[in-house]
Amino acid sequence: MAAATLKDVAERAGVSIKTVSNVVRGAPRVSETTRTRVMQAVAELGYRPNPSARRLRTGRSGLIALVVPDLATPYFAELAHHVRTEAADLGFTVLIEETQGSATEELRLATGVGASLLDGVILSPLRVSPDELAAVAPEFPLVLLGERSYEGDRVVADHVLIDNVAAAREVTAHLAGLGRTRIAAVGVDRQASATSRQRLEGFQQALHEAGLTYDPRLAPHVKEFDRRNGLQAMRTLAALPVGERPDAVFCFSDLLAVGAQRALHEAGMSVPDDVALASIDGTEEALYSTPSLTSVVPDKSAIASLAVKCLTARIRAEEPLPFELHLAPYWLETRESTVGGRRELPV
Incomplete structure (x- = not known):
């Protein structure tokens, strides 16, 4: 028996293929009634996403990583929520990693370890040096969060931050x-x-x-x-x-x-x-x-939006893009x- 497809689920649930895709990806802007109907159709048909097929079709897995120092810190937990929401709206699933401030872990994850799986990485570094980041950023889609650890006009990677x-x-x-x-x-x-x-x-x-x-x-x-x-x-x-x-x-x-x-x-x-x-x-x-x-x-929502959109543009670009700094708003x-x-x- 052939495996169920998105089209099969959409027909069973009486919705569009796009809506089924949004529900399966966990996109937040879907009504609970629709989400329930789609998930019931998924269960009835035994539908399972096929990441390998997507990879072959688009050249991308649809997976990005958010790498932070410590998920127990409320700031990063709240930021992760906003990143996941923004990523889902653009068709990406977010894997979350924490480094505990280890320079070795930061560099390992910045290079997209498991790059055959990940399309890109959003990294909030604490210890890794600018020179190390400058060496890896051109090779793999990477966006940095938080303070710049380098001086002057030098930009080693796309960077989203507040002043x-x-x-x-x-x-x-x-x-x-x-x-x-x-x-x-x-x-x-x-x-x-x-x-x-x-x-x-x-x-x-x-x-x-x-x-x-x-x-x-x-x-x-x-x-x-x-x-x-x-x-x-x-x-x-x-x-x-x-x-x-x-x-x-x-x-x-x-x-x-x-x-x-x-x-x-x-x-x-x-x-x-x-x-x-x-x-x-x-x-x-x-x-x-x-x-x-x-x-x-x-503004964590703005930070997440800037980071995800910047990473998405780099993932989808056919030619290398110049690195940019993006200032997010804040208020007292x-x-x-x-x-x-x-x-x-x-x-």
Whole structure:
């Protein structure tokens, strides 16, 4: 008996072949009624997609990979959701990998390991060097996310990012505009990652513009951008003599800020009365914390859309395309941790 085809499923479900394809790929913009009808027809006919046939027909597998440092980080989990949604709309299925910040893993996955399977890769690197990326980017469809770890006008691959220096400057200026004069930075790492360097640069620019002096004692080092390191860094700051403690803190990630909130609570210090607290990432964790966190919100939907469309164009291009930088929008959400008051959460 011949294997069922998309056309067979479409006729059984009473929909178009395109609709069946959307349902099978997991595209989000299909009504539940239609999705249920199609999946019932799939089950009745025993339909199974044939990736090998698609590969022979189009020269592509329809699979791309999203490679991030840590899927347990809310920012990357939320970003993965948006990438999957955008990719499904363009006919791609997303495989998700995490590197735990390993340069070896980043480079291995950037080269499209299993390239016979993958059509392209979206990579958020932490450790791999620009020179290594420059060597592999021309050979395989690759789009980078996050901060640039290289300087000047050099572009080693297609890259989607926000202006981290400007974002850090804006949130620090917000704290200074509240009349806070001893503003701490939690997120300076010993490895001098691009994220840390750029957010520190924006922080220092805002201090200078506000007529404030950068005090290294108010910038304790962290190892990772997580809750534990935020807790430890804030404990260090809270242990300073009363007159030397910060009256505001800019955390380089929402997770650092959540840890810092805990340390402030332990020390009996009120947010924002004693210490105004702000961060960057714009995750739901910031919205639902107590008090809710003022945070810079990168437009994750726009980042995902730019990355997937850029990768798609490179996959489908018949001639090599020049590498480009794409700036995604962001905005500052002021919440209870800096302006006080009580705000109702959206239902």
